[in-house]
Amino acid sequence: xxxxxxxxxxxxxxxxxxxxxxxxxxxxxxxxxxxxxxxxxxxxxxxxxxxxxxxxxxxxxxxxxxxxxxxxxxxxxxxxxxxxxxxxxxxxxxxxxxxxxxxxxxxxxxxxxxxxxxxxxxxxxxxxxxxxxxxxxxxxxxxxxxxxxxxxxxxxxxxxxxxxxxxxxxxxxxxxxxxxxxxxxxxxxxxxxxxxxxxxxxxxxxxxxxxxxxxxxxxxxxxxxxxxxxxxxxxxxxxxxxxxxxxxxxxxxxxxxxxxxxxxxxxxxxxxxxxxxxxxxxxxxxxxxxxxxxxxxxxxxxxxxxxxxxxxxxxxxxxxxxxxxxxxxxxxxxxxxxxxxxxxxxxxxxxxxxxxxxxxxxxxxxxxxxxxxxxxxxxxxxxxxxxxxxxxxxxxxxxxxxxxxxxxxxxxxxxxxxxxxxxxxxxxxxxxxxxxxxxxxxxxxxxxxxxxxxxxxxxxxxxxxxxxxxxxxxxxxxxxxxxx
Amino acid sequence: xxxxxxxxxxxxxxxxxxxxxxxxxxxxxxxxxxxxxxxxxxxxxxxxxxxxxxxxxxxxxxxxxxxxxxxxxxxxxxxxxxxxxxxxxxxxxxxxxxxxxxxxxxxxxxxxxxxxxxxxxxxxxxxxxxxxxxxxxxxxxxxxxxxxxxxxxxxxxxxxxxxxxxxxxxxxxxxxxxxxxxxxxxxxxxxxxxxxxxxxxxxxxxxxxxxxxxxxxxxxxxxxxxxxxxxxxxxxxxxxxxxxxxxxxxxxxxxxxxxxxxxxxxxxxxxxxxxxxxxxxxxxxxxxxxxxxxxxxxxxxxxxxxxxxxxxxxxxxxxxxxxxxxxxxxxxxxxxxxxxxxxxxxxxxxxxxxxxxxxxxxxxxxxxxxxxxxxxxxxxxxxxxxxxxxxxxxxxxxxxxxxxxxxxxxxxxxxxxxxxxxxxxxxxxxxxxxxxxxxxxxxxxxxxxxxxxxxxxxxxxxxxxxxxxxxxxxxxxxxxx
Ligand SMILES: [Zn+2]
Numbered sequence: 001x002x003x004x005x006x007x008x009x010x011x012x013x014x015x016x017x018x019x020x021x022x023x024x025x026x027x028x029x030x031x032x033x034x035x036x037x038x039x040x041x042x043x044x045x046x047x048x049x050x051x052x053x054x055x056x057x058x059x060x061x062x063x064x065x066x067x068x069x070x071x072x073x074x075x076x077x078x079x080x081x082x083x084x085x086x087x088x089x090x091x092x093x094x095x096x097x098x099x100x101x102x103x104x105x106x107x108x109x110x111x112x113x114x115x116x117x118x119x120x121x122x123x124x125x126x127x128x129x130x131x132x133x134x135x136x137x138x139x140x141x142x143x144x145x146x147x148x149x150x151x152x153x154x155x156x157x158x159x160x161x162x163x164x165x166x167x168x169x170x171x172x173x174x175x176x177x178x179x180x181x182x183x184x185x186x187x188x189x190x191x192x193x194x195x196x197x198x199x200x201x202x203x204x205x206x207x208x209x210x211x212x213x214x215x216x217x218x219x220x221x222x223x224x225x226x227x228x229x230x231x232x233x234x235x236x237x238x239x240x241x242x243x244x245x246x247x248x249x250x251x252x253x254x255x256x257x258x259x260x261x262x263x264x265x266x267x268x269x270x271x272x273x274x275x276x277x278x279x280x281x282x283x284x285x286x287x288x289x290x291x292x293x294x295x296x297x298x299x300x301x302x303x304x305x306x307x308x309x310x311x312x313x314x315x316x317x318x319x320x321x322x323x324x325x326x327x328x329x330x331x332x333x334x335x336x337x338x339x340x341x342x343x344x345x346x347x348x349x350x351x352x353x354x355x356x357x358x359x360x361x362x363x364x365x366x367x368x369x370x371x372x373x374x375x376x377x378x379x380x381x382x383x384x385x386x387x388x389x390x391x392x393x394x395x396x397x398x399x400x401x402x403x404x405x406x407x408x409x410x411x412x413x414x415x416x417x418x419x420x421x422x423x424x425x426x427x428x429x430x431x432x433x434x435x436x437x438x439x440x441x442x443x444x445x446x447x448x449x450x451x452x453x454x455x456x457x458x459x460x461x462x463x464x465x466x467x468x469x470x471x472x473x474x475x476x477x478x479x480x481x482x483x484x
Numbered sequence: 485x486x487x488x489x490x491x492x493x494x495x496x497x498x499x500x501x502x503x504x505x506x507x508x509x510x511x512x513x514x515x516x517x518x519x520x521x522x523x524x525x526x527x528x529x530x531x532x533x534x535x536x537x538x539x540x541x542x543x544x545x546x547x548x549x550x551x552x553x554x555x556x557x558x559x560x561x562x563x564x565x566x567x568x569x570x571x572x573x574x575x576x577x578x579x580x581x582x583x584x585x586x587x588x589x590x591x592x593x594x595x596x597x598x599x600x601x602x603x604x605x606x607x608x609x610x611x612x613x614x615x616x617x618x619x620x621x622x623x624x625x626x627x628x629x630x631x632x633x634x635x636x637x638x639x640x641x642x643x644x645x646x647x648x649x650x651x652x653x654x655x656x657x658x659x660x661x662x663x664x665x666x667x668x669x670x671x672x673x674x675x676x677x678x679x680x681x682x683x684x685x686x687x688x689x690x691x692x693x694x695x696x697x698x699x700x701x702x703x704x705x706x707x708x709x710x711x712x713x714x715x716x717x718x719x720x721x722x723x724x725x726x727x728x729x730x731x732x733x734x735x736x737x738x739x740x741x742x743x744x745x746x747x748x749x750x751x752x753x754x755x756x757x758x759x760x761x762x763x764x765x766x767x768x769x770x771x772x773x774x775x776x777x778x779x780x781x782x783x784x785x786x787x788x789x790x791x792x793x794x795x796x797x798x799x800x801x802x803x804x805x806x807x808x809x810x811x812x813x814x815x816x817x818x819x820x821x822x823x824x825x826x827x828x829x830x831x832x833x834x835x836x837x838x839x840x841x842x843x844x845x846x847x848x849x850x851x852x853x854x855x856x857x858x859x860x861x862x863x864x865x866x867x868x869x870x871x872x873x874x875x876x877x878x879x880x881x882x883x884x885x886x887x888x889x890x891x892x893x894x895x896x897x898x899x900x901x902x903x904x905x906x907x908x909x910x911x912x913x914x915x916x917x918x919x920x921x922x923x924x925x926x927x928x929x930x931x932x933x934x935x936x937x938x939x940x941x942x943x944x945x946x947x948x949x950x951x952x953x954x955x956x957x958x959x960x961x962x963x964x965x
Contacts, residue, residue, distance in 0.1 A: 081532075082530070082531060082532040088531070090531070095531070098531070100525075100530065100531070100532070101525065101530070102525050102530070104532055199534060200532065200533070200534050201532040201533075202532055203531040203532050204531075204532070204764075206763075207763035207764050208763035234536065235534060235536060236534050236536075237534065237535070237536050237537065237764065237765050237766050238763075238764065238765075238766060314760060315760075315763055317566075317758075318564050318566050318575070318576050318758070318760070320575075321566060321568065321574065321575020321576055322529045322531070322573060322574045322575050324568060324570075324575060326570050326573075326629065327528060327529070327530075327573060327629075328530065328531075335625070338570065342568060362758065365566075365758035365759075365760055366756055366758060367756045367758070370758075370760070374760060
């Protein structure tokens with residue numbers, strides 16, 4: 001493997017010392033995408049010309065000595081980020097042909113650094129899914145085993161990084177959509193605290209849960225990407241105006257004396273034996289590194305999935321109302337009048353899972369059911385948040401599995417939405433609590449599939465979990481690429 | 485038959501706020517721009533766009549709440565009202581539902597019988613307006629959407645069902661209109677839709693406790709139509725009940741051309757709006773300090789002004805009401821009375837000539853070419869006897885046209901009134917001598933001819949003779965003989 005297998009911080013050194021140009025680096029990635037992506041299907045659209053142009057700009061800036069952390073680094077974006085002048089579809093037929101007239105805040109911040117965008121990444125349609133099989137552009141295949149799913153909804157973001165088709169990527173996480181595919185593809189993925197990163201220009205699935213985050217090859221890269229996108233944005237009322245700490249600067253401070261909680265509710269029936277073994281090993285490593293492992297309880301964990309599928313679908317049913325064929329995207333008009341046009345556009349424009357969730361959410365908000373579903377779910381959400389608050393009185397971080405099993409087979413759960421929904425059982429509570437969590441590789445299954453662990457931090461304590469993750473990564477030394 | 489029944493009326497008023505930018509984005513709210521030119525990703529409802537609340541809208545809502553004696557909520561919530569319509573870009577309207585910013589206020593109106601009545605205000609909430617559909621008409625399958633208005637801030641002001649007649653409803657509506665215009669939060673333009681009214685109307689047997697089934701009347705865009713629509717609806721409901729039918733809860737559209745209300749059933753009926761808190765917006769927090777600072781900027785409201793004009797300035801209640809009806813008119817009057825301490829005299833000129841000439845020339849008080857100080861200068865000259873009231877009308881029109889001050893016009897045109905009794909006596913003598921027949925009539929008791937003599941003397945003096953002096957001298961001279 002050539003330069004495409006390097007980490008961002010390694011590339012930074014090569015670029016700044018003139019050992020490689022951004023144009024060369026970008027060229028290598030574009031070639032690798034060309035060679036591999038017919039198999040993986042991580043990209044919906046490769047923006048070759050824009051990438052080459054951005055690389056030239058980056059090279060000028062590097063020559064002038066004005067480079068910043070991500071200048072000239074080839075990245076890729078989940079197709080949920082609106083990008084000015086570049087078609088943005090959210091992997092849905094209904095948005096085909098939609099070319100946004102503006103950049104979202106996160107995209108703008110990366111452009112300001114002259115980062116290079118290689119293209120738009122595949123995902124589950126409107127971020128609804130856990131396997132990346134709900135895409136109008138076909139499923140993403142797992143680079144470790146192409147018969148298996150990449151995970152979702154940021155499947156393209158995880159697979160592209162795992163297969164070295166991008167140095168790093170951005171995804172979004174509503175119920176585990178960064179962490180679960182990161183785990184299945186053997187990369188590092190971070191879901192920041194709600195409000196840490198602006199959602200402006202990120203196509204909404206469930207507004208009170210959606211959060212932007214990075215996927216990268218190692219923890220340090222993850223910290224660099226978070227650094228670039230985090231911070232208050234006046235365009236997003238829910239973004240928080242807390243100062244952004246120097247994430248990379250505190251990575252190496254170690255975990256001596258750190259208290260790490262292990263919640264008994266996460267060791268459920270059906271949890272894969274290899275996953276259990278990997279998590280036990282990880283706990284041992286932390287003990288060895290000087291951390292203290294504490295048994296904790298998160299008593300309302302059982303209700304999280306049900307609670308999530310009420311709140312997320314309720315918000316989605318409203319967020320997706322704007323796809324009506326009137327102003328942008330696809331319009332299917334057979335001349336039958338307005339209502340028929342709405343009906344046809346939405347019936348044919350949305351995929352099955354999106355329609356299922358819109359119907360669920362519409363039902364949950366309906367008169368006569370609102371109290372029993374939406375309001376009840378909000379109450380449970382409060383209890384789950386209180387679970388975490390109580391746990392964080394005792395510990396600095398919580399360690400759990402990311403998913404009950406390693407990557408499952410393509411098609412395995414497509415006929416069983418409930419089984420599919422349960423694959424996010426360990427990640428969903430974090431979104432409901434609004435706090436932060438990182439997913440990083442901690443072992444392999446007997447079949448050689450990557451297994452991830454999740455470190456959950458206090459709200460706005462991304463620094464703590466990044467530090468804990470970095471310490472583990474150094475100690476475990478299990479970083480390796482898929483057999484491509 | 486009508487007297488057996490009693491109408492119960494509540495009004496929902498949408499007032500468009502006069503903020504320069506929209507409620508959730510920085511686009512202009514100016515009226516009349518080319519279609520879709522005042523739009524951005526936020527008010528177009530583009531994927532990924534998010535709303536950010538315009539604080540001025542909150543301030544205006546607080547003003548409205550304080551003026552109507554509402555409680556201002558320290559924490560209120562925006563909610564989404566979900567429905568599909570092409571003029572609604574997001575497929576939902578951002579409004580307030582469970583926790584509006586203002587609740588529990590009231591306003592006093594005057595009833596036709598001359599009494600006063602308190603009308604409760606249930607709530608005031610903030611929301612965004614929708615866009616407009618433009619229908620090109622026959623031959624086109626398509627309608628066009630103009631989203632310039634989408635996102636314009638509105639306050640919805642909901643009254644209690646406290647009104648019992650169309651007259652009370654109109655009185656309340658006029659009072660509310662006057663209040664929001666006074667507060668400077670709404671331009672009050674009914675034609676452009678800045679002030680729109682829906683009415684909930686039901687009837688019940690007089691003395692009954694229970695409310696009848698109500699109909700909601702929409703699309704009433706003038707005070708006259710409110711009266712018409714409500715009266716039609718009351719009669720319709722009574723007829724229905726009397727003939728053994730029952731009122732159905734429904735939305736009815738008022739057709740101003742025919743003066744009737746028509747059911748909208750099957751169209752916008754039976755909506756489940758699926759309200760829920762908007763997760764894109766944080767709760768609106770209003771501190772006590774904010775409320776106090778807004779209170780400090782509230783203008784004097786009509787009721788207080790009327791009271792002050794009557795008790796401090798000695799105007800009749802009726803005059804005070806005419807002047808206070810319009811904030812700009814009241815300000816004009818006050819500036820005038822401040823420049824010359826004769827409020828009654830100033831008021832008469834403002835309510836008389838000023839309004840008359842404004843109406844004739846199609847102008848408003850805001851664009852009045854005559855500065856109030858100049859008007860005061862003229863009233864002063866009437867009061868000190870320099871000119872007569874009659875000559876003053878000439879001076880007034882000249883001031884209006886030329887922009888010159890009264891004193892200059894009086895001098896230039898030689899309009900100073902003659903008060904010198906010698907000069908007046910001379911004219912009187914001449915007039916009596918020239919009209920012996922009329923003089924004889926007067927002396928024989930036909931006092932009506934006195935007016936003839938006054939007219940002749942004034943004419944001979946070109947209106948400049950002091951009328952009082954003319955009266956006195958004429959009486960005296962005619963009595964001699
Ligand atoms: Zn706008």
